[in-house]
Amino acid sequence: MLRYTISAFFLLCLFLGNAQEKSKTIDLNPKDTTVYKQPYGLRVGIDLSRLLQTALDEDYQGLEFVGDYRLSQKLYVTGELGNEKKIIQEDLYEFTSSGSYFKAGVDYNTYGNWYGEQNMITLGGRFAVGNFTQSVNEYQLFDSNRYWNAADFVTGAGGPIEFSGRTKSWIEGVVGIKMELFKNLYLGGSIRMGILLSDPQDEGMWSLFIPGFNRVTDNSRFGVGYNYSISYLIPLYKKVKKKEELPEE
Amino acid sequence: MRLTKFILLVGIIGLSFSACEKDDICVDRDTPLLVLEFFDFENREIVKEVSTLVVRGVDGTTTELAIIANISASSVALPLRPNLGTTEFSLSQNPTPSDTATVNVDLVSFSYSTTEIFVSRACGFIANYNTVDGNLTIETGEGNWIKDIEVIIPEVENSNETHVKIYH
Numbered sequence: 001m002l003r004y005t006i007s008a009f010f011l012l013c014l015f016l017g018n019a020q021e022k023s024k025t026i027d028l029n030p031k032d033t034t035v036y037k038q039p040y041g042l043r044v045g046i047d048l049s050r051l052l053q054t055a056l057d058e059d060y061q062g063l064e065f066v067g068d069y070r071l072s073q074k075l076y077v078t079g080e081l082g083n084e085k086k087i088i089q090e091d092l093y094e095f096t097s098s099g100s101y102f103k104a105g106v107d108y109n110t111y112g113n114w115y116g117e118q119n120m121i122t123l124g125g126r127f128a129v130g131n132f133t134q135s136v137n138e139y140q141l142f143d144s145n146r147y148w149n150a151a152d153f154v155t156g157a158g159g160p161i162e163f164s165g166r167t168k169s170w171i172e173g174v175v176g177i178k179m180e181l182f183k184n185l186y187l188g189g190s191i192r193m194g195i196l197l198s199d200p201q202d203e204g205m206w207s208l209f210i211p212g213f214n215r216v217t218d219n220s221r222f223g224v225g226y227n228y229s230i231s232y233l234i235p236l237y238k239k240v241k242k243k244e245e246l247p248e249e
Numbered sequence: 250m251r252l253t254k255f256i257l258l259v260g261i262i263g264l265s266f267s268a269c270e271k272d273d274i275c276v277d278r279d280t281p282l283l284v285l286e287f288f289d290f291e292n293r294e295i296v297k298e299v300s301t302l303v304v305r306g307v308d309g310t311t312t313e314l315a316i317i318a319n320i321s322a323s324s325v326a327l328p329l330r331p332n333l334g335t336t337e338f339s340l341s342q343n344p345t346p347s348d349t350a351t352v353n354v355d356l357v358s359f360s361y362s363t364t365e366i367f368v369s370r371a372c373g374f375i376a377n378y379n380t381v382d383g384n385l386t387i388e389t390g391e392g393n394w395i396k397d398i399e400v401i402i403p404e405v406e407n408s409n410e411t412h413v414k415i416y417h
Contacts (some may be wrong), residue, residue, distance in 0.1 A: 092373040141365060141376045143280035144330040147306060147317055154332045156365050156374055179253075203369040218370050 008215070035116065036236040040070045043186065048199040050082070059087040061098075062211075066188075066229045068107060073241065078124065079104040080227075084211035092153055093139035095205075098130020099166075100224020101212025107176060116232075118180045120188075126172040128194070130212045133160040136205065161205070168210050184233040189226070196221040282408040283359060283381065287382035290396040290416040297417065298323045301346045304404035307337040307356060327410055331376035335360045342394050342417070353394040356386035359413075361405070377404040383413055 011124030041162055052061035071077060085098035105126035111119055121145035140153035148154075170197040200207040200216045208216050272355045289297040304318040305323060317338070318325045337358040345351045361378040368375055383398035397416040405412055 070393055090370065090373060135265070139365075139374050141280060141331050141374050142368070142372050144326070145280070145282060145313070147328045148330045148336075154330075154376075157332065157363070158365055206370065208370055222283065 007232060025172075034193045036075075036241045037183040038241050039118070039233060039235040040238075040239050041234045041236035043068050043070075043231050043233040045186070045188070045229045047082070047227040049226065049228045050084070056137070059089075061085040064227060064229075066227070066231060073111045073144050074105040076109070076122070076124075078107045078126075078129075080126070081214075082212055086209055086211075087137075088209055092142055093156075094137045094139060095134060095208065097132055097134045097207075097209040097211065099130055099211040101128060101130035101132075103128035103172065103212065105174070107174070111137075113216070118186075119155075120176070120177070120178040122174070122190075124174040124176065125191070126174060127169070128172060128212055129167065130210050131165070131167050132160075132211050133164040134163075134166065134205065134207060134208075134209070135160055142232060163202065163204055166202065168196060168200065168207060168213065170194045170198070170210075170213055170221075171194045172225075178231070183233060186231045186233065188231060189228045192225045192227075194223040194225065195222070253274065263301070267344065275369070277372050278366075278368045278375055279372075279408075280328075280331060280375045281405050283378070283405055283413065284326045284411050285407060285413045285415050286324045286411040287322075288416050293416060296323045299342045299417065301343040303341045303343075303352075304344060305339045307339050307358075309322050309337075312381065318322050324411065329359065329361065329376075329378055329405070331365075331378075334362065338381045340415075346358050353391065355393045355395045357395065357398065357415075358386070361403075374406065380414060381405055 007056040021166045044065065045066045047064035047066060050064050052127070053060050054062055058170070062082065062084040064080055066078075066080050068078035080103040081101075083100045087094065087096045103126040105124055107120070107122040107124035109120045109122050110123040111180065113119055141156055143149070143153060172194045174190050174192045174193045176188060178186045178188035181187050194213050196213065200210070200221070210216060210223075211226070213223045216223060277322045284331065285295055287293040287299050298321060300321050302318065302320055302322060302365055303315050304327065306314045307317055308314060317327060327338060331379050335358050337356060339356055341352050341354040343349070343352045359381055361381040364377045364379055366377055367373070367376050381400050381403045385393060385395055385398050387393065395415055395417050399416070400412065401414055402410060403410045
């Protein structure tokens with residue numbers, strides 16, 4: 001390749017004298033004609049934090065797939081699809097919450113990449129829906145009067161109680177980051193703040209852990225979550241980055 | 250690298266959030282007590298104080314259980330047993346406190362059904378009682394100091410109202 005390029009330069013030399021003779025004026029402000037093409041495509045990945053927690057915590061199982069599709073220079077449509085199961089031990093009862101969730105939304109890249117960089121610091125939003133089952137495995141009845149059972153609380157008679165088919169929706173604000181480690185391979189992370197649109201204080205038993213939303217706090221609709229993802233960009237096409245207009249001097 | 254620093258920052262913020270949890274102390278609701286109030290048998294609208302009232306639980310064994318209340322009062326709150334359908338108490342009064350020979354002990358049992366209710370994350374489940382019914386063990390000879398029992402509120406959901414009227 002290099003050989004041909006050099007040969008081509010020699011070829012150009014033939015015309016050099018000619019060209020200079022023809023155009024008498026020299027252009028002092030030549031137009032920049034370099035074209036910068038950026039990859040566009042579908043990026044798919046998996047959440048590492050949920051995999052790690054599944055391996056380390058025997059009371060937790062979780063899996064989350066992440067994906068996004070680039071719409072324009074800064075805008076991406078994005079989504080997450082996941083499944084979680086968590087056993088939580090409270091003072092007087094133990095319950096299991098398990099189910100699936102889907103989140104869809106947009107991310108806006110605020111990061112000003114240098115030439116050749118494909119990194120992201122994003123602000124985004126999601127609409128999310130989760131469907132889950134919450135079941136009480138064992139429980140004791142709270143009673144501040146200790147006369148009859150001084151040593152321990154009375155075990156509830158109901159046995160395992162299952163509340164299935166619960167559906168909750170929420171919206172999330174997301175701050176995220178994605179860094180290109182190798183070509184088309186990205187490492188990312190995000191923190192999310194969710195606001196439940198549905199009332200978590202269900203009849204029978206409150207929803208205390210919603211897969212995808214995370215822990216529900218008493219008398220509050222806010223929740224906090226995070227993920228760390230590794231994802232691969234399937235490049236579909238390349239698009240020229242439009243030149244940013246320079247401010248006039 | 251600017252991005253590496255940013256990732257570290259995101260990680261630290263993420264970790265600090267995961268450690269934030271509200272202190273779990275139950276203050277919302279509690280398993281209620283059964284509230285007895287003492288009235289005059291002759292004049293059933295008038296509250297009548299019991300002199301030297303002593304209340305103990307009775308669990309069917311011969312062992313005498315600890316005293317729940319030892320007061321002179323017109324009202325007393327008693328704990329029921331959520332895991333059983335009945336709870337028995339011995340209520341004694343002594344009209345002349347200086348003389349232990351004048352103590353009169355009566356046995357009262359309450360039967361009920363238990364409902365388990367979820368309250369909140371911190372409290373978990375509590376018991377409420379329904380269809381409470383009072384039953385006085387009739388004694389021969391010296392006789393009962395309690396003349397009649399009337400359950401006025403058979404649904405025990407809090408300890409702030411009188412559920413049972415006892416006439417003496």
